[in-house]
Amino acid sequence: MTCVWFVNSIVYYGLSLNVTNFGLDIYLTQLAFGAVEIPARLGCIFILQRFGRRKTQAVLLVLSGLVCLVITGIPEDQPMATTVLATIGKFAASASFSTSFVYTAELFPTxxxxxxxxxxxxxxxxxxxxxxxxxxxxQYHGAIPMAIFGSAPVLGGLLCVLLPETRGTELADDTGDGHRPEVCENATSGSQNGQVKGKGGGQDNESTKTTYL
Incomplete structure (x- = not known):
């Protein structure tokens, strides 16, 4: 997941900071880059529920990377095509960023x-x-930055295949190492008193179960 966040951030800011090199008006390009984040953030909610976390994360990262790689092969006299592809890449990177927050929180134990x-x-x-x-x-070659911005998320997207799917599963509470956490004597006696009271009142004092998302 650290690799996923790293490559996601580098392609996101790589495209955002490169608006002056796409050939069209900088203000129009910046407006498109900002507006495309609204459907990306909102649409991510439904995509996650429909396709799951792992597929969504992998596809969005690969898409943003492939767009950057395609841009490196477009001639400089085609600014419209470059800007359209860059906007698609920004859409995928923004949606992938939203996916990362949900996916990471579900992967790590409590x-x-x-x-x-x-x-x-x-x-x-x-x-x-x-x-x-x-x-x-x-300054050494114009295609080097976009080649790096494109290859990094493609690699990160492919690595997502190694991650487990978390949609519809219980959130993990611990690391599963089998060791119970140590507690102080006062906390132990307090919990024992609570258990006695619970038994007398007919209440269930079991630990709270994890929730489904």
Whole structure:
């Protein structure tokens, strides 16, 4: 998942920061890039419920990467085609970013969920820092930045096949190592008292079960 977040962020910011090189009016291109995020974020909700997390994440990443690779082969005198493809790539990258938040939260167990999501988000920020530096490689050859922005998400999308599907499954509470967590003596005595009271009142004090999404 850290790889997924990294490549997703690098293609997202790579396209966003490259609006001046697509050939059309910069304000019109920026407007299209901003407007396309609305259907991407909203449509992601229904796509996740219909196709699941793993397929959605993989297809969106591969699509955003392939678009960037195709852009490298388009002549510079075709700015309209380049902008349209870049807008499609921005759509896929935005929807993939929304998928990453849901998918990552469902993959990590409850005991490490916050740490796991934070770690993945950190690598996304690292990619955001590197994206402008990758653009500087264009001074050696104009196709190098888009080739990197395209190949990275394709690789990340293919790696998604190794991840499990989480749609309709219970959220994991622990890492499954079989070790019970240590508790202090006061907490143990308090829980025992609670169990005694629960037995006397006929209440069930079992741990809360995980929820379905």
């Amino acid at each position: 005991v490490v969920r916050q740490t796991g999501v934070g770690l993945c988000s950190m690598w996304a920020r690292v990619a955001g820092i590197l994206a402008p530096l990758v653009r500087l490689l264009g």
